[in-house]
Amino acid sequence: MPRPLVVGNGKLLINFDDKLHMRDLYFPYVGQLNHVGGHFSKLGLWVQGRFSWLDEDGWTRKLGYGQESLVTDVHAHHEHLGISLQIADGVHQRDPIYLKKVSVRNLASEVREVRLFFHHDFSLNETEVGDTAVFDPILRTIYHYKRNVYIMANGKTDTGGINQYSVGIKRFNYAEGTWRDAEDGLLSGNPIAQGSVDSTISFSLILQPQEEKALFYWMCIGESYEDVKGLNQYVLESDPEHLLSRVAVYWQRWVNKEERDFADLPAEVVNLYKTSLLLVRTQIDQDGAILAANDSDILQFNRDHYSYMWPRDGALIASAMAKAGYTGVIAPFFRFCADALNKEGYLLHKYNPDGSVGSSWHPYIVDGEIQLPIQEDETALVLYALWEQYKSGKQIEDCQALYPTLVRPAARFLLEYVHPELQLPNPSYDLWEERRGIFTFTSATVFAGLMAAARFAQLFGDERRYKRYTEGAERIRGAMEKHLYDHEIGRFLRGIYVRADGSVEKDFTVESSLFVLFALDVFSVDDPRVERTMDAVKKSLRVDTAIGGIARYQGDYYFKKSHDTVKVPGNPWIICTLWVADWEIAKAKSLDELQEPKNRLTWVVRHALQSGVLSEQLDPYTGAPVSVAPLTWSHATYVATVLRYLEKVNELR
Structure with missing residues (x-):
């Protein structure tokens, strides 16, 4: 399942799936030590005796990011519960602090209590063996720990902090986890558990008809109890709403630090360019x-x-x-x-x-x-x-x-x-x-x-x-001409x-990566041998379905979706499609000739997830993401192609 929402700062990375589960939490390296490991930490609501997790039927969810920011902008609506939510998630730009704002609107015509439940399914250091989860009555927080990893969860509403809590056993013998304890709207208050453990905390809001109120929730991650205690105090003193606002401002400044004329590129292409810069940043570790x-x-x-x-x-x-x-x-x-x-x-x-x-x-x-x-x-x-x-x-x-x-x-x-x-x-x-x-x-x-x-x-x-x-x-270039160019077929092997x-x-085999012949300045873009090679790439690797795009190479088997190798030489790849756009940009002699690569950029936009996340491949018949998402290489290649396009526009002008 792709990860359409990603937030991070170079030392902490958190991923969400399309049902708004937290599925990955990496610390202290981006990509190393996943303390969630693909399990499901989730959010649920209890309203007047009815309970629903946000992954259940009945919810409509719209996933995205705030304007030019790494703070999410998520909307969820449940007609039968009469509740709408707006959710903003972000990671502090410097410290390992995850911040969340949930704005809850009561769509009913009566005063109602809404209880929000946050479930934590951690496997610290990528195993649940030896974990401890505990309620801290002094700080009124829940924290999980093992050796050098501590994760502390807390929150606040207009009336106070954690309202209920429960710590228990998960996925062992017949224990499902404390998320089951939440479904009657009441948590048992068990204060500690060790081994394969999880925890759930809740907060209460009293809402007048059509009234909206906000809940703030945060997690602090560190190597010791003192680390997370200090970070929790920092959030309380700084105010979580203020901190989350600063996170949004920081990323807006970051992504716009280079003034750039985007020429005739459509707004959606420019938006994905900026989203891609931000998403690439989340995948780069500070070291x-x-x-x-x-x-x-x-x-x-x-x-x-x-x-x-x-x-x-x-x-x-x-x-x-x-x-x-x-x-x-x-x-x-x-x-x-x-x-x-x-x-x-x-x-x-x-x-x-x-x-x-x-x-x-x-x-x-x-x-x-x-x-x-x-x-x-x-x-x-x-x-x-x-x-x-x-x-x-x-x-x-x-x-x-x-x-x-x-x-x-x-x-x-x-x-x-x-x-x-x-x-x-x-x-x-x-x-x-x-x-x-x-x-x-x-x-x-x-x-x-x-x-x-x-x-x-x-x-x-x-x-x-x-x-x-x-x-x-x-010598390498001369040997390429001698041994890697075939005169009989008139192209490079x-x-x-x-x-x-x-x-x-x-x-x-016709191979999309042959774009390096001109892209790395080995041969001129006007070299007839390069032209014939790239013409073969465009013709032989075109995916002849409604989805379109360019495959990696003839007969690609990785996550293969079709046995019709004539129409579908392989699944369409984002990077391979953009490499062909790079070729079209490089050989363009007029602004009119840039229309085709511009169409390929809009093709990428069409096949991004709702949030702007790009996958590695697409299903050639449905356009659904295949393999991982986001793929950093896809986003970086999109950035590079947009820049090549803009350079060419300036050159031709």
């Missing part, structure tokens, strides 16, 4: 990891997740954010990569947010042959992104510090990890992590990485390395495979 996605429902498919830092995804996301003017946000990413770099100069498959090596399916040995379990593009693209960062922010001190620790070791590896006969990068895994060979995408990124290293060498007066890196890049006997097998 530098840029997470692919944090939708824990992917666990149900393979018991692993997307909450990793892939250097390739991170580099492309960092590049987009740098071009958008957010160099400060992504500067820690490059320090993260420098620390992670292997002593031989390459980056591994993926990393956890704390910098440790992530899970992998790339082996060190296949058929008795020892190999590096890497995707070389991940190393190369980090260098490319670092140069984009420098161009945008001109932070020469940061780049000088990274020159000996990241640029030179990585460039040395790229120069040395070359097939001696072909002069192309040695075999490694492709960007989709599915096959091992020598690929056009990988070769193009190695060219771009070496050119970035050469520019840094020139910047720092290192002429000897400048010459070496430049010559290495030119996806790649080649070198067999044990030295023979070479060509891979003719």
Whole structure:
């Protein structure tokens, strides 16, 4: 299930599903240690003897964000209960504090009491073993704790704080949890439980006919009781409504810090651009990891997740954010990569947010042959992104510090990890992590990485390395022309495979990632070979259904929804559709020729969730999100394409 509502600040990330359950709570790293783990923490109401959780039938829900903000704007209405709610959720821009405002309107013609119930289903440090939940009668709060994780919940109305509470056992023997205790409108008041525990608290509002009142609720997360006690006191002294208002203002200022002329782009395209910037920000940990996605429902498919830092995804996301003017946000990413770099100069498959090596399916040995379990593009693209960062922010001190620790070791590896006969990068895994060979995408990124290293060498007066890196890049480009371009079919190959006997097998699969041929300045956009390649991409990967879009490659099997490979070569991907838009932008010679890529931007808007969240893929027949949402790469690619469009408009004007 996608996560249409995401709030965070770089150290705390909270996700909600479309039924308004809190499904993920990550702390102290974005993407690492999920203290909810996909379970259901939820909100319910009791009105005059009738009870309903917000995930039940009878509620209509509209999910979104406030204008240019990371504070949600959610509307829920229940006709039979005669209740409407407006909910605003946000995470404090600095501290690990989650804030919630629930405005409750009584639609009946009589005075009524409304009780709101907040249920907490935590599994601290990703397991319910050894948790404790306790009511604190001094602070009048509920808190859960285990070792170095404390989560304290509190709230207030116009008449006071927590009205009722209950702590109990969940999902053990026959115990369902304290949420069942809430459904008669009364909580038992049990003050403590240990093991697999949950808790529920309630608040009371007395509402006149058509009257609206607000409830404020918050959670403070820390490493000790003193931490959360202090944060709770800060909320009480500062006033939660004031704090939530400040959160909204901060993100409005943040997303608008760069003045930009959006030319003729429709308002909905601009709105999604700003939403995408904000959502990308939520997926970046303060210590530098840029997470692919944090939708824990992917666990149900393979018991692993997307909450990793892939250097390739991170580099492309960092590049987009740098071009958008957010160099400060992504500067820690490059320090993260420098620390992670292997002593031989390459980056591994993926990393956890704390910098440790992530899970992998790339082996060190296949058929008795020892190999590096890497995707070389991940190393190369980090260098490319670092140069984009420098161009945008001109932070020469940061780049000088990274020159000996990241640029030179990585460039040395790229120069040395070359097939001696072909002069192309040695075999490694492709960007989709599915096959091992020598690929056009990988070769193009190695060219771009070496050119970035050469520019840094020139910047720092290192002429000897400048010459070496430049010559290495030119050798790669020449070898691409010789071995990765096929004269018979008139386009570039996806790649080649070198067999044990030295023979070479060509891979003719049409592949969307071939956009790097022009996007990374390996070849000119006007090069006929590039034009024929991209024409094949547009023709062969077009999804011929009412949904449309562009597939990854011919015969894509990942989350496959159709066996009609002629009409549906694969599910439409947001990033692949935008790569084609990038091509259309690059080759446009007039403003009229920008209509097609502008249509693709509006296509993305149409297929975003109601809140603006973008998924990885779409169902080719229904347009429903497939795989994780939000996918950080989708949002960053949308940002990058909008910026390319605007640059082209200015150029053509």
